[in-house]
Amino acid sequence: MKLTTEQTQEIKDQQSQQNQTKRVTVPALESILYEAMPALDHGFVRVVDYMGDDSSIVQSARVSYGKGTKQVSTDAGLIKYLMRHWHSTPFEMCEIKYHVKLPIFIARQWIRHRTANVNEYSARYSILDKEFYLPSAKNLAAQSSINRQGRGDVIEGEQAKEVLELLKNDAEQTYDNYEMMLNQRFDGSTINENKKGLARELARMNLTLNTYTQWYWKTDLLNLMNFLRLRADSHAQYEIRVYADIMLDTVKKWVPITYDAFMDYRVGGTEVSAKGKAIIQKFIKGENVDISSSGLSKREWNELMQAFNLDDKKV
Amino acid sequence: MKLTTEQTQEIKDQQSQQNQTKRVTVPALESILYEAMPALDHGFVRVVDYMGDDSSIVQSARVSYGKGTKQVSTDAGLIKYLMRHWHSTPFEMCEIKYHVKLPIFIARQWIRHRTANVNEYSARYSILDKEFYLPSAKNLAAQSSINRQGRGDVIEGEQAKEVLELLKNDAEQTYDNYEMMLNQRFDGSTINENKKGLARELARMNLTLNTYTQWYWKTDLLNLMNFLRLRADSHAQYEIRVYADIMLDTVKKWVPITYDAFMDYRVGGTEVSAKGKAIIQKFIKGENVDISSSGLSKREWNELMQAFNLDDKKV
Amino acid sequence: MKLTTEQTQEIKDQQSQQNQTKRVTVPALESILYEAMPALDHGFVRVVDYMGDDSSIVQSARVSYGKGTKQVSTDAGLIKYLMRHWHSTPFEMCEIKYHVKLPIFIARQWIRHRTANVNEYSARYSILDKEFYLPSAKNLAAQSSINRQGRGDVIEGEQAKEVLELLKNDAEQTYDNYEMMLNQRFDGSTINENKKGLARELARMNLTLNTYTQWYWKTDLLNLMNFLRLRADSHAQYEIRVYADIMLDTVKKWVPITYDAFMDYRVGGTEVSAKGKAIIQKFIKGENVDISSSGLSKREWNELMQAFNLDDKKV
Amino acid sequence: MKLTTEQTQEIKDQQSQQNQTKRVTVPALESILYEAMPALDHGFVRVVDYMGDDSSIVQSARVSYGKGTKQVSTDAGLIKYLMRHWHSTPFEMCEIKYHVKLPIFIARQWIRHRTANVNEYSARYSILDKEFYLPSAKNLAAQSSINRQGRGDVIEGEQAKEVLELLKNDAEQTYDNYEMMLNQRFDGSTINENKKGLARELARMNLTLNTYTQWYWKTDLLNLMNFLRLRADSHAQYEIRVYADIMLDTVKKWVPITYDAFMDYRVGGTEVSAKGKAIIQKFIKGENVDISSSGLSKREWNELMQAFNLDDKKV
Structure with a gap:
C-alpha cells in the first residue's frame, strides 16, 4: 500500500484533531482512528468515525426491557444474553464508518450487504488510478x-x-x-x-475487475456483525476475508464485550437442526446412530460431525 | 414535563463528561447534548449521540464524484447542489440518536418510518408510569x-x-x-x-392510547429529513409536529448548511407536475388559462394556485 | 370473529375470480386465498396475494450459483442446503400479502419487524369499530x-x-x-x-390498547420466516403466536419444501456457542463436565442442557 | 441479443403455462411475460413475475384512509392524489420481478438502489460467457x-x-x-x-467491466419508480437508460393509471425551491427579476429557467 502525499497529509491532519465531546468515546479505537491499515497489495481499511460503545448497547436494552434486565446484573452478562437470544435492536445503536480501498470484484461481493450506507468513488465522473490487485x-x-x-x-x-x-x-x-x-x-x-x-x-x-476502487461504508454494529459472520468465515473468498479480518479487529477495539460474545456465539458457534439434535442426544447417551437411520444426507452428516470435531464419524 | 430524580441525575452525569476525541464535533449540538427538551405536557426529546457534521457530507460526496465536485467551489454550494438534485447517499453519512418520550398514538405514527433503529420501553417486561397526554x-x-x-x-x-x-x-x-x-x-x-x-x-x-412511552430512535440525516419533511409539515398532526419542530431545530444546530438547503428545497419548495408547468408558463407569458382547459381537477388546480400564492385564481 | 355483510361479500367476490395466468400458481394456497381465518376473539388472517413458489427459490439460486448448484441434484436438497448455510437472497424471491385484523398492542409488537410493507387502517381519518380483545x-x-x-x-x-x-x-x-x-x-x-x-x-x-385495528402486510419469504421464527416461538406472547401459527400454516401450503427445511433448521434447531460445543464434545466422549469448569453462567448452562433434552444435568 | 437454445426453450415452456388463479391478473403484462426484450447489443429484460395491479394500490389506500378516501371518487383520482402528495406505502403493495442481462459496469450503478432483492449469476462458482458490450x-x-x-x-x-x-x-x-x-x-x-x-x-x-452478467431483480412499485425516476432521466448514463426505458414500458402495461400519474408528477414534473417560487411569482405578476437579486447561483438560475422553458432568460 502506498498513499499519495495528499492522502498522507489528510490522515495527519485528521489525526491531529483534539476535540472535546460529551459523547462516549473509545480510546482504543481513537488510537487507530483514520489510520490506513493495509489490505492486499494496494488496499486499505480506515475507521473514519464511530458512534457509541458497549455501554450504548446496554443503555438501549435497559430502556427496552426495563427492570427485567436488572436481573442480569452485569453489562457483560446482558450483552451475552442479547447475543444468545438473537436480540437485534440494541446492537443497532452503535454505528461505524470505514473508508476502504478494494478491488472492484471484491466490491461487488461486498455491496450485496444492503443495509449500509455507501459512497463509492465514481469512475463516471473521475479517473481511476493505475492500481490493480495481483x-x-x-x-x-x-x-x-x-x-x-x-x-x-x-x-x-x-x-x-x-x-x-x-x-x-x-x-x-x-x-x-x-x-x-x-x-x-x-x-x-x-x-x-x-x-x-x-x-x-x-x-x-x-x-x-481487479482495478482498485474506494468507498465510504457506514453501517450499524448488528449489520457489521452479519457481514463479518459471513465474510470473516473460512468459506469466504480469501480477498474479502482479508478486509473482514481487519474489521473484526476494529470491532474488538471498539466494543470488546460484544466482540467476545460474537466470537463465542456466532463465529465459534454452530447451528444444529432438529434432526441433528436427535443424533447428538443419542451420541451423548452412548447409543449408536449411523447415517442411514439419521435422515441426513451425506453432506449434512459430515457437516454435523465436523461441527463437533467428530472426524472419525465422517463418512 | 417532570423528570424523576434518577433521570435528572443521569442527564447531569452525561453532560459533565469531558472526553477527548479525534472525531469531528459540533459545539452547537454539544451544548444541548442529553438535555431534555419539553414536548407536549409530559414528553421530551433528547439528542443522546451524533456522528458527523456538514463536512462529512462534503467529504463523502467528494470521494464519490471526485474531481467533478471541485467545480462546485464551496461546501455550501456542493450541499445545495446535492439537495437540489436529490443525491441521497452523502446525507446518509451523518447519524443521530434521540431519546424521546411520547404518547403511544404518536409513537404509532412515528414508527411507520421504517429506516431507523428503535429500542422502545417494553410494557411486556416493565410497568408504565401513570402519565398520559391531555x-x-x-x-x-x-x-x-x-x-x-x-x-x-x-x-x-x-x-x-x-x-x-x-x-x-x-x-x-x-x-x-x-x-x-x-x-x-x-x-x-x-x-x-x-x-x-x-x-x-x-x-x-x-x-x-394517550399513555406515554419512550424510546431511543437513531437514524441517518437523509431519513431524518424525510421524516421531518412529512412531520414538520402543516398537514401533519399537531402532536407529532411538536416533536418534529424540536428535532428540526437540532438539525439546524447540527448541520446548519444542510438545514438551509433543506428549508429552501424541501420544506419551502413545491413540486409542479408536467401539466402544472404548462399552466405556469402560460401565466408567465400573460396568456389566459382556466381550469376547464387545464386538465386539472379542482383540488389540484387549487393546490397549484396556493403553491404560488395565486389565491385570486382559486376556484 | 364476525364479518360485516360487506366483508363477506368482498371475500365471496374475490374468491369467485377465475383468471388465467402464465405465472406459477400454488393450488393449495389458492384454495384458502382471501379466506378469513379466525384469530383470537375478533381477529383474522387472510392471504390476499402471493408471488412465487418453491421452484422460484430454486430458479434464482441456480442463476446465482450456476453450474455449482447442479451438484445438489434435487430441488429439496438445494433448498435444505440454502437454509442450512443461511443463504438469504433466494428466499427473498417469494412474496406474500396478508390482510390481518389484530389488537393494537399486538400490532405494536408486530410493526417492529421493519422489512415489510404496511398499510394500516387509519384512526386519524376513519372511525374504529367497537371491537376489543378479551x-x-x-x-x-x-x-x-x-x-x-x-x-x-x-x-x-x-x-x-x-x-x-x-x-x-x-x-x-x-x-x-x-x-x-x-x-x-x-x-x-x-x-x-x-x-x-x-x-x-x-x-x-x-x-x-386492546381495540382492534387492521392492515395489509406484505413481505418476502425470508423476512416472513424471520418473523415466524421469533413469533411462533414458545417465548413469544400468546396473542401474537396465535397469528404466527396461522401464518406458519399458510407457509406450509405455499412452499412445502421450504417449510420443512425451516422447521428442521430454524424452528426445531438450536444454536450452540463455541463453549457449548466443547461441552457437548466432552459429553459425547463420556467425559465429565460440570458447570463450574464450563465457563457458562447457570442460565446459559441450563439453556444448553434443555436444548439437548439433558434435563437431569440442569442445575 | 442471441439466446441459447436452452434459454429459448425455457422461455417457450414458461410462456405455454396456462394456470388458473384467483389473484388479480394483468392481461397486457401477461402478454409479454417471460419475453426477452433486447437491450444494448447482448442484454435483455424479462418480466418473470408480478403481484397486484392498479386496483391493489387503491385497495390498500382505502383500508388506510378508510371513508376519507371515498371523497376521491375514482380510482384514477385517488392514485393521482397519492402520487401528488408523496404517499408511499400503497405503491409498495405491488411487486415485480425481472430477469436482466447487463454489462457489469451498469450492474454496478444499478445495485446502488438497495431496496430490492437480487440474485446475480456468480462468477465465483460459474464461468461467464464470452459476451461484452460494445x-x-x-x-x-x-x-x-x-x-x-x-x-x-x-x-x-x-x-x-x-x-x-x-x-x-x-x-x-x-x-x-x-x-x-x-x-x-x-x-x-x-x-x-x-x-x-x-x-x-x-x-x-x-x-x-463490459462483460455481461445477469440477475433476478425484484422490487416493489414504489422503489421501481424511484429507480426509473433517476435512471430513465436524461442525466442518466445512456446504457442504463436503455434498460430503464424498457422497464418504464412494462410499468405502463402493468399499472397504466399509476404510470400516467408517475409521468405527470415525477418524470415530467419539477421541484421548485422556496427562492424559485418567489421568482416565478414575480414573473407571473409581470415584475422584473434578475439573477443578481434572486439569491440563486448561475447554475441554479439556469436550471429554473429551463424547467419552465424560459430559455431567453438564461444567463
Missing part, C-alpha cells in the same frame, strides 16, 4: 476438484509465474488503453488537444 | 367539516372542559385498573401477597 | 414470579371473572366516550348537529 | 468539455473505429486469458488434464 504467489491457487467453490492445490513455480504475468499484462494494457481513450491520443502520434477524448463513463468499461 | 385547551379542536382530516373550529368553553374531563377520567381509571390487575388486589379488600397478579404483557392492554 | 378464561394468566416475562400460575375462578369484567368495562366505557366525543353530544342531552365533534385524530387517544 | 458507433461519444459528466461531440469516423477496435480487442484478449487460466493450459502447448486451473473466483478478475 494475488501473492502464496495465494495463487488452483481450484480444487473436490470443492469447486474454494481453492485446493496451490499453483506453483512456473505456472504461478505465468498466471501472474498474464494478470499483470492484461491489467496494464487495458489501463493504458483506458487512459489513451480518455486522453484523446487517437491519431497514433501525439496528444492532440483539439481532439475529443472518450467519456469517462464509457472508457471505464475497458478496465479489468 | 391536549391543551388551545389545541382541543373540532374536526372541521371541510377538511375531515384536520381540525377546524376550536372546541371552547364548557365543551372543551367536558372533553378534557372525559379524557382525564378515562385515562386515570384505566391506569388504576391496570395497576390493580398487576398488583394482585383482586379480593376487593387488601393486598394479598399470595395472590398472583396479571402478567404485564396482558395488563397493558387496558391502557389508553 | 383473553379467554383459559389464557388469562398470572405473571409467574420466576419468569417475570411469561405467565405462570393461571388466574382462575372469581379472580379471572373480576379481571375480565374490568377489561371489558374499561374498553366499553372508553369506546363509548370516544364515540360521544366524535359525535358531538357534549351538551348532556341530545345530539346537536350544529355542535362540532372532536377530531378523529384526537378522539382516538381515548381508546384502550 | 457501444454502437452512434453512441460512442466524446466527453464534452462543458459537461464533464455527460457526452458532447460525437466521436466519429476513424477515431470511432479505433476506439471500438481497442475495446473489442481488450475484451477478447482478457476473456481468452480468463478462459486459459481456468482451463489449465499453462504449459504453452496443449491442454493438460493433470494440471490444475486457476479458481474461478480468481480468474474472473481478469475480465473487463
